[in-house]
Amino acid sequence: MTMLDESFIRQGVSDVYDYTSSSSLEVKGFGMAKISGLTVGEVAKRAGLLPTTLRYYESIGLLPNPARENGSRRYDTSIFQRLEMIQTAQQAGFTLAEIRVLFDEILWNDAPAAKWNSLIQRKLQEINIMLMNIQSMKNLLEDILNCDNEHLAECMFQTGQKHRQSIESGD
Numbered sequence: 306m307t308m309l310d311e312s313f314i315r316q317g318v319s320d321v322y323d324y325t326s327s328s329s330l331e332v333k334g335f336g337m338a339k340i341s342g343l344t345v346g347e348v349a350k351r352a353g354l355l356p357t358t359l360r361y362y363e364s365i366g367l368l369p370n371p372a373r374e375n376g377s378r379r380y381d382t383s384i385f386q387r388l389e390m391i392q393t394a395q396q397a398g399f400t401l402a403e404i405r406v407l408f409d410e411i412l413w414n415d416a417p418a419a420k421w422n423s424l425i426q427r428k429l430q431e432i433n434i435m436l437m438n439i440q441s442m443k444n445l446l447e448d449i450l451n452c453d454n455e456h457l458a459e460c461m462f463q464t465g466q467k468h469r470q471s472i473e474s475g476d
Contacts (some may be wrong), residue, residue: 318440343381352388366405369393398428441472 349356362368368387371378396403403424411417411424445468452460 306377342374343384345371345378345380348380348388352385352408354388362401362465364392365377365401366399367408398432399424441468 309460343351345356345359348354349359352359359368363370371380371384373379390408391404394407395401399407407421409426411420445464447462448468449461452464464471
């Protein structure tokens with residue numbers, strides 16, 4: 306027993322409160338009211354996000370509605386796994402809408418493999434198209450780089466026309 310505890314007992318205080326926990330709250334006359342869970346600010350800080358991001362994810366259904374105490378959001382630590390899954394999906398190029406489909410229709414489905422494979426195949430097709438477009442932009446820039454300064458505008462025009470025809474013909 307600490308000196309603080311002993312002084313409370315000597316003063317005739319029947320309730321001994323734990324002042325060491327940051328998520329504890331004493332309401333005078335009502336004993337100890339435990340506020341459990343992490344606040345939106347605590348989760349945001351640990352996850353490296355803004356609190357507004359968490360609220361937005363909640364509003365679009367990526368995060369479940371957290372428990373509330375006195376109007377304040379309280380998250381349990383399982384929220385970090387969900388946030389990590391969102392971050393991983395974003396790194397793989399999935400949009401928030403696609404991540405919502407992943408959570409709502411795939412992950413907790415009895416047979417997720419077919420829908421999951423379909424979603425991945427669509428994303429791979431999108432990425433391949435993006436790569437082709439990037440390669441085309443790179444080629445165009447490299448060709449424009451060969452234009453001389455005196456005829457730059459005309460060269461850019463002709464080079465652009467040549468590249469557009471190449472794209473349209475599928476070369």
